[in-house]
Amino acid sequence: MLQHPPARQRAVDTLPGPYLLFLGDTTEPGYAKTAYGLRDWAPERCIGEFRCEGATVTTGLRVLTPAQAVAAGARSLVIGVANPGGHIPEAWLDSLVLALEAGLDIVSGMHVRLGTISLLRNTAAGFGRSLIDVRQPPASIKVASGHRRPGKRLLTVGTDCALGKKYTALALARAFTQRGIDADFRASGQTGIMIAGGGIPMDAVVSDFAAGAAELLSPDAAPDHWDVIEGQGSLFHPAYAGVSLALLHGSQPDVVVVCHQPGRERVLGHPAYAVPSIEDTLALNLQLGGRTNPGIRCGGVSLNTSQLDASGAERLLASESDRLGYAVADPVRGGQAFERLVTDCLA
Amino acid sequence: MLQHPPARQRAVDTLPGPYLLFLGDTTEPGYAKTAYGLRDWAPERCIGEFRCEGATVTTGLRVLTPAQAVAAGARSLVIGVANPGGHIPEAWLDSLVLALEAGLDIVSGMHVRLGTISLLRNTAAGFGRSLIDVRQPPASIKVASGHRRPGKRLLTVGTDCALGKKYTALALARAFTQRGIDADFRASGQTGIMIAGGGIPMDAVVSDFAAGAAELLSPDAAPDHWDVIEGQGSLFHPAYAGVSLALLHGSQPDVVVVCHQPGRERVLGHPAYAVPSIEDTLALNLQLGGRTNPGIRCGGVSLNTSQLDASGAERLLASESDRLGYAVADPVRGGQAFERLVTDCLA
Secondary structure, three states: OOOOOOOOOOOHHHOOOOEEEEOOOOOOHHHHHHHHHHHHHOHHHEEEEEOOOOOOOOOOOOEOOHHHHHHOOOOEEEEOOOOOOOOOOHHHHHHHHHHHHHOOEEEEOOOOOHHHOHHHHHHHHHHOOOEEEOOOOOOOOOOOOOOOOOOEEEEEEEOOOOOOHHHHHHHHHHHHHHOOOOEEEEOOOHHHHHHHOOOOOHHHOEHHHHHHHHHHHOOOOOOOOEEEEOOOOOOOOOOOHHHHHHHHHHHOOOEEEEEEOOOOOEEOOEEEEEOOOHHHHHHHHHHHHOOOOOOOEEEEEEEOOOOOOHHHHHHHHHHHHHHHOOOEEOOOOOHHHHHHHHHHHHO | OOOOOOOOOOOHHHOOOOEEEEOOOOOOHHHHHHHHHHHHHOHHHEEEEEOOOOOOOOOOOOEOOHHHHHHOOOOEEEEOOOOOOOOOOHHHHHHHHHHHHHOOEEEEOOOOOHHHOHHHHHHHHHHOOOEEEOOOOOOOOOOOOOOOOOOEEEEEEEOOOOOOHHHHHHHHHHHHHHOOOOEEEEOOOHHHHHHHOOOOOHHHOEHHHHHHHHHHHOOOOOOOOEEEEOOOOOOOOOOOHHHHHHHHHHHOOOEEEEEEOOOOOEEOOEEEEEOOOHHHHHHHHHHHHOOOOOOOEEEEEEEOOOOOOHHHHHHHHHHHHHHHOOOEEOOOOOHHHHHHHHHHHHO
């Protein structure tokens, strides 16, 4: 059995909200997916944003100092950016101390535990504030069995990190529910866990147990129940492919939806690596996913068209659907293309 | 940065030897690879074996009680079996307590830390004995960069767990050295670490850092230096494929050698899964390994023919070499076939 520290599985309702979203000194929008995810899927909990000098990324929420946020009702500062490696740079510490001094708790989905940073530990203790880490896997994960589980499962997979796998899974789970289907969103990363109130941070699990964690994430269910599972990374990613493969094997998906961002040509943070094509990504996921679920199939493609205007996006979705022979939609834009994607996933 | 507990990287010379090898209550020889590995690659450190009632696995070394082993000079009991999940069954505890009482330290490569088991912790404290965990990754692992590193690398890959990847890597590293080539064996599992005196237990690394750990395991080297890296698991394994892929990506091997045990038809511990063919295993490793080293090639095939007699093994090695078009050898048997494998790996 694994000797993880005791689990601190927190439902999102137990996290102290509303939140002030912290963007650090980030200049790369791809790293701010936690802040964007909370803004878009839990807007009632987000009261504003706070940045270090030099940051260029913004959520579009009003900019507040910690003191202003407290006056407006905020109860915690949520670290809304995830650097590669999940560490907390020196440059953030002054801002985090300011938040604690102003009366905010700190909520983090980083790998590093907030309490291991002595400045934060001491400041939090001095001001009676809490340091809350959500990137903490449960203590009871076993090695994957590979046994097929009842219930239906959909996994979002990607050509790269940070291009829409969580959004797509959230949107599909919501759409399934709206069609009267019993469905759950299953969060595999820190932002999804903050939104859903539960889940397993796959990338923080010891690697021998990673596929077992994925099995635990979408347990036995009724035959017509759907788990819509948030994907991680990419099978082509030079650092994270092992996480993606463990999640694919353990999820045993009946359906995969391939997520891609048109125009993303180089792997985020690894510019020596080209982003694979949608077709190659789909083929490899079907090839490897077939090991634990021989019935795996493609439900369609999700494109993040946030960098296109509405008509450009519509043309691209249509032409990609013609080219690939699958439903192709942008869940953020919705519309008929997305309805077709939902229908094809459930077919 | 990762918050692993402080590293306790021990050179094997600092482990208290000679060892009494503990086989638990094991009846599955495949689980006793630690004991077999130490017997075969560090025989001068192995003084005998000790088993629970009901065990059927043996190393062939003389059977000693802990008290007899102490009288014969043993200084520690090494847990020589690795169950799936790396836990310590209740049934072993009486034997382990007996060893501590007799004056032996305990050395473990299991996932669970010995000191987390209160009976062992208290008994060790009471008798002034040490509990030593070698399955502990270093504290400073980073996310993989994917940057190509100078030096040459060979990775042993497999159709399943526990069928010869470590043996093959040890034998190839020794053969390279005997041919005057500057080569190092790089251990990725607990037994290899006990034999080599260093390495990284890949399966104990947090999954986000697994490929980074593999990069750390075979660092920058001189252009004509060879790292011969011990493989883990299989890309087809329903529980461990993610570990195998992270090790493949991070190792960036120039050469892979496919390891297989003829007659192994079902995945060890996962009988619902067929063992893949040598050809499929090779093809998938070349396909996925090409992502971080496009020059990856096959050096040949290593067969574990321990269940055949000498003439049967020779015939099989020859016919498999004809069939596959690669050098095929059993490193334990050596001979001309193995010399050809060595030559082809270096070609």
